[in-house]
Amino acid sequence: MSHEQVVHLQFLLLIAIIIFVSKMAGHLGKQYLKQPVVFGEILAGLLIGPSLLNIFGWPIFQPPSDEYQHFLSHGVHTLAGFGVLLLMFIAGMETNLDQMRAVGKTALWAAIAGVLFPLGLGTSVSLLFGMGMKEAVFIGAVLTATSVSISAQTLMELRRLNSKEGMTILGAAVIDDVLGIIILSFVIAFTHAGGGSGVHVAKLSDLLAGGVSAFIGIQTPVALSVSAVVLLMGVFFVLAVWVAMRGFAPLLALVDRMHASYAVPAFTLLLMLLFAVGAEYFGQVAAITGAYIVGIFVARTRYHDKVLHAIQPFTYAMFVPIFFMSIGLSADLNAMQGAWVFALVIIVVAILTKVFGCGLGAFLAGFTRQESARVGAGMVSRGEVGLIVAQVGLASAVITKAEYAPLILMVLATTVVTPVLLRLVFPHEAEAEADVYESVVTVETEEEEAKY
Amino acid sequence: MSHEQVVHLQFLLLIAIIIFVSKMAGHLGKQYLKQPVVFGEILAGLLIGPSLLNIFGWPIFQPPSDEYQHFLSHGVHTLAGFGVLLLMFIAGMETNLDQMRAVGKTALWAAIAGVLFPLGLGTSVSLLFGMGMKEAVFIGAVLTATSVSISAQTLMELRRLNSKEGMTILGAAVIDDVLGIIILSFVIAFTHAGGGSGVHVAKLSDLLAGGVSAFIGIQTPVALSVSAVVLLMGVFFVLAVWVAMRGFAPLLALVDRMHASYAVPAFTLLLMLLFAVGAEYFGQVAAITGAYIVGIFVARTRYHDKVLHAIQPFTYAMFVPIFFMSIGLSADLNAMQGAWVFALVIIVVAILTKVFGCGLGAFLAGFTRQESARVGAGMVSRGEVGLIVAQVGLASAVITKAEYAPLILMVLATTVVTPVLLRLVFPHEAEAEADVYESVVTVETEEEEAKY
Numbered sequence: 067m068s069h070e071q072v073v074h075l076q077f078l079l080l081i082a083i084i085i086f087v088s089k090m091a092g093h094l095g096k097q098y099l100k101q102p103v104v105f106g107e108i109l110a111g112l113l114i115g116p117s118l119l120n121i122f123g124w125p126i127f128q129p130p131s132d133e134y135q136h137f138l139s140h141g142v143h144t145l146a147g148f149g150v151l152l153l154m155f156i157a158g159m160e161t162n163l164d165q166m167r168a169v170g171k172t173a174l175w176a177a178i179a180g181v182l183f184p185l186g187l188g189t190s191v192s193l194l195f196g197m198g199m200k201e202a203v204f205i206g207a208v209l210t211a212t213s214v215s216i217s218a219q220t221l222m223e224l225r226r227l228n229s230k231e232g233m234t235i236l237g238a239a240v241i242d243d244v245l246g247i248i249i250l251s252f253v254i255a256f257t258h259a260g261g262g263s264g265v266h267v268a269k270l271s272d273l274l275a276g277g278v279s280a281f282i283g284i285q286t287p288v289a290l291s292v293s294a295v296v297l298l299m300g301v302f303f304v305l306a307v308w309v310a311m312r313g314f315a316p317l318l319a320l321v322d323r324m325h326a327s328y329a330v331p332a333f334t335l336l337l338m339l340l341f342a343v344g345a346e347y348f349g350q351v352a353a354i355t356g357a358y359i360v361g362i363f364v365a366r367t368r369y370h371d372k373v374l375h376a377i378q379p380f381t382y383a384m385f386v387p388i389f390f391m392s393i394g395l396s397a398d399l400n401a402m403q404g405a406w407v408f409a410l411v412i413i414v415v416a417i418l419t420k421v422f423g424c425g426l427g428a429f430l431a432g433f434t435r436q437e438s439a440r441v442g443a444g445m446v447s448r449g450e451v452g453l454i455v456a457q458v459g460l461a462s463a464v465i466t467k468a469e470y471a472p473l474i475l476m477v478l479a480t481t482v483v484t485p486v487l488l489r490l491v492f493p494h495e496a497e498a499e500a501d502v503y504e505s506v507v508t509v510e511t512e513e514e515e516a517k518y
Numbered sequence: 519m520s521h522e523q524v525v526h527l528q529f530l531l532l533i534a535i536i537i538f539v540s541k542m543a544g545h546l547g548k549q550y551l552k553q554p555v556v557f558g559e560i561l562a563g564l565l566i567g568p569s570l571l572n573i574f575g576w577p578i579f580q581p582p583s584d585e586y587q588h589f590l591s592h593g594v595h596t597l598a599g600f601g602v603l604l605l606m607f608i609a610g611m612e613t614n615l616d617q618m619r620a621v622g623k624t625a626l627w628a629a630i631a632g633v634l635f636p637l638g639l640g641t642s643v644s645l646l647f648g649m650g651m652k653e654a655v656f657i658g659a660v661l662t663a664t665s666v667s668i669s670a671q672t673l674m675e676l677r678r679l680n681s682k683e684g685m686t687i688l689g690a691a692v693i694d695d696v697l698g699i700i701i702l703s704f705v706i707a708f709t710h711a712g713g714g715s716g717v718h719v720a721k722l723s724d725l726l727a728g729g730v731s732a733f734i735g736i737q738t739p740v741a742l743s744v745s746a747v748v749l750l751m752g753v754f755f756v757l758a759v760w761v762a763m764r765g766f767a768p769l770l771a772l773v774d775r776m777h778a779s780y781a782v783p784a785f786t787l788l789l790m791l792l793f794a795v796g797a798e799y800f801g802q803v804a805a806i807t808g809a810y811i812v813g814i815f816v817a818r819t820r821y822h823d824k825v826l827h828a829i830q831p832f833t834y835a836m837f838v839p840i841f842f843m844s845i846g847l848s849a850d851l852n853a854m855q856g857a858w859v860f861a862l863v864i865i866v867v868a869i870l871t872k873v874f875g876c877g878l879g880a881f882l883a884g885f886t887r888q889e890s891a892r893v894g895a896g897m898v899s900r901g902e903v904g905l906i907v908a909q910v911g912l913a914s915a916v917i918t919k920a921e922y923a924p925l926i927l928m929v930l931a932t933t934v935v936t937p938v939l940l941r942l943v944f945p946h947e948a949e950a951e952a953d954v955y956e957s958v959v960t961v962e963t964e965e966e967e968a969k970y
Contacts, residue, residue, distance in 0.1 A: 068909050074599050075795050078805070082791035089778045089785070096777035103778055136585060137592055144593050147526050223779075325548035326541045326555055327675075332835035333541070339534035343527050353530070376831030383784035383828060457520050 069130040073137045076127055080138055081145070081388070083121070087114055088387035102220045102485040107387055109482060111394020121395075142392055147353075149389030150215050152381040154354040155338050157218035157227065157236065158361020159374055166233040172441075173237030175427035180238065180445050181245045183423030184209035187415050195408050197469070204464045207253045208456050208473055209416050211246045213449025213481070214239030215354065219386070220485040221444070226492050231437050234428060235444035240358070242445070243351050244299055250455060251295045251350075295350050302349025306341060306356065310363035318369050330369050331376035337364070352451060396453060397478045401471040409472035413479045420445045420480075421487075440491045447484035452477040521582040525589045528579055532590055533597070533840070535573070539566055540839035554672045554937040559839055561934060563846020573847075594844055599805075601841030602667050604833040606806040607790050609670035609679065609688065610813020611826055618685040624893075625689030628879035632690065632897050633697045635875030636661035639867050647860050649921070656916045659705045660908050660925055661868050663698045665901025665933070666691030667806065671838070672937040673896070678944050683889050686880060687896035692810070694897070695803050696751055702907060703747045703802075747802050754801025758793060758808065762815035770821050782821050783828035789816070804903060848905060849930045853923040861924035865931045872898045872932075873939075892943045899936035904929040 095106025189206035221227040345356030425442030547558025641658035673679040797808030877894030908925040
């Protein structure tokens with residue numbers, strides 16, 4: 067066999083193992099611990115990740131040559147990256163825009179309070195642990211970044227995504243994404259003198275300044291001014307929503323007449339990818355925000371069912387399990403060394419500041435105490451956004467490795483605890499079997515099965 | 519942005535471009551040249567591949583660091599590899615086993631003649647061009663390897679896969695896969711003295727001999743004896759078919775009761791991956807043969823519709839276009855240099871020996887002249903199997919770069935010509951719109967759309 071065939075077989079085997087472990091863990095967590103499926107899936111990643119079984123170190127998965135050193139881990143992260151985009155795209159399709167508009171003000175307050183509390187308390191606690199102002203503010207900033215994908219998935223499982231609280235959580239998460247980037251721009255501008263080697267927030271400015279070589283964002287580390295970031299975000303959101311509202315329906319109608327199999331889902335995926343790239347590159351926000359916008363507006367065309375039927379099953383059969391596994395896979399608890407106390411404190415701060423911060427924001431905007439608690443619980447997870455921000459800090463030497471490991475543990479802990487919290491605060495009678503969420507698609511297939 | 523984010527955005531953009539170019543090319547080829555969609559999709563790969571636009575060389579797709587040197591091309595080939603497995607899995611689901619049994623003898627004769635003719639004439643022509651016996655036999659062996667994925671896709675498009683001829687082509691291709699590997703084992707044993715550095719056919723023998731380190735198949739180049747290859751193939755086919763017949767239905771019924779979203783399609787994908795790895799690693803045959811077997815037997819469970827609905831749309835919206843593009847993407851016509859005459863002769867030999875060889879086999883087994891021509895046309899494509907065999911020859915120094923380039927061109931030419939030939943020999947009235955093949959799934963979605 068050539069090396070290429072070898073790594074290819076290794077990759078197929080790896081994905082088979084990931085699908086198996088993930089589905090089994092999701093099932094066991096649901097069956098015996100009564101947790102949402104996503105809980106087991108994330109823990110499964112931790113189980114076979116570097117902290118415990120370390121699957122990438124197994125002899126069977128050793129690279130055949132240096133060229134393929136990172137082939138398997140890159141491959142998994144590539145599929146995981148698709149997974150989270152598809153997940154947020156589907157959450158967009160499930161989004162009820164009217165409901166979201168109705169809770170817009172509440173979402174705004176929940177997001178603002180949910181950024182200020184973690185930033186303030188995270189910075190204070192880090193200072194108490196003897197860190198410098200720069201590190202402390204950065205760690206505070208890492209604590210602000212909500213990652214809504216876990217909550218979205220859990221709420222879809224509990225069939226509560228479209229509730230008042232569900233829409234508040236999703237709306238607040240988008241606002242949080244915007245606020246988080248603005249704060250990160252501030253922090254990076256603030257810490258720029260000390261760090262900045264090879265990593266930066268600026269993207270579009272580079273393109274304008276340095277041409278194509280700067281697109282890849284490495285050669286010219288320039289931090290955009292905060293006002294430029296805000297401007298770009300504004301332009302992106304207005305443009306993206308305008309194109310989506312006006313353009314999607316006629317475009318998909320045109321595509322539907324093409325001689326090509328499944329052209330409508332194919333072009334929907336294309337739009338999802340382009341908006342994801344556009345969100346991160348031009349809009350300075352997370353790629354999942356772009357995918358989410360596409361989901362919202364494709365859902366409002368007449369192709370809603372066709373697209374959902376085409377994309378949802380494969381997404382949940384393969385991509386999403388890989389994404390949830392990859393969160394656990396990327397955490398190495400062995401790197402923690404002695405920082406357990408700081409890690410524990412940061413985890414508690416991370417959970418409490420979101421629950422009470424976002425909860426207070428929602429409460430002040432008029433939600434009941436119970437509704438506010440639900441919103442707070444849904445904002446706890448830091449997921450992949452927290453990981454990325456922490457990585458940026460490590461790469462630009464704003465934080466050290468010893469400060470990085472506790473942040474990774476914090477991301478993991480908040481991610482694992484979110485489905486547990488959500489299940490606690492949402493009424494159980496609304497909960498359904500894990501596979502009820504398949505209902506949209508299985509309704510007809512089950513009828514057909516009846517023929518057998 | 520971190521390097522990881524940069525390549526990730528590059529990859530998303532690349533996949534967006536591939537989906538767009540592929541769907542557009544498929545549409546244009548169908549609309550204006552009246553060719554099957556797959557024809558345009560393969561040519562599109564050639565268009566943006568290294569021969570012409572060379573997409574991987576665009577400044578926007580330059581790797582941010584050495585670690586990511588091969589990230590994009592590896593990523594595309596990973597998805598393409600999934601694509602061809604999924605394609606053959608779906609072809610398996612479309613397979614009518616009774617029909618295939620009825621044409622079994624014809625398929626056997628078509629396969630045997632379709633191996634002997636290219637081997638004999640390919641070797642003779644290479645000798646005429648002044649090559650040594652070793653190279654000549656190897657080139658003859660490369661010409662034997664049919665790749666049925668393009669024919670399967672074209673026939674599905676023309677809605678003729680389940681015809682007498684379609685089943686003969688698929689059956690003959692599986693037999694051809696077996697014969698091709700046996701011949702390759704002979705050839706490699708024959709040429710072993712001269713080459714053999716780092717590449718070999720043996721897989722299981724290594725495992726037995728060298729333990730785990732040998733699984734990855736690099737350290738100990740040993741050619742299996744031909745009888746061992748035949749034995750392993752036999753064991754694989756008996757075992758795979760037995761497990762599939764007896765095990766799939768109860769396994770999927772069990773899985774269907776799991777607390778996990780889309781568990782049945784997920785475990786079907788898992789089986790597809792495991793059988794693909796098993797086919798190549800233990801059975802010594804192509805991975806697609808394993809995927810094809812899974813498709814055949816999953817289709818015979820009560821989950822036929824559920825699985826097909828879950829897997830088919832995403833497969834055709836994304837994976838299959840990437841696979842067809844990747845065939846063109848991997849051909850670099852600039853490497854041809856002066857070998858055009860040899861290339862042209864080899865292409866003609868490759869096409870004629872399959873059309874007349876397989877055709878003669880089918881004719882002698884009792885097919886009419888027209889039916890025989892259809893079988894012959896369906897066996898022309900060499901696709902990815904030819905590429906892999908040629909790569910093995912190049913890597914093991916059995917053939918030189920100057921001999922390799924014409925073989926790549928031959929693979930490309932036979933692949934592109936196959937949908938054209940098939941469309942010529944199959945009656946046009948049976949042909950439907952390209953998207954008719956979606957009918958299975960769109961029947962209901964269109965009903966639902968009617969509600970809008």
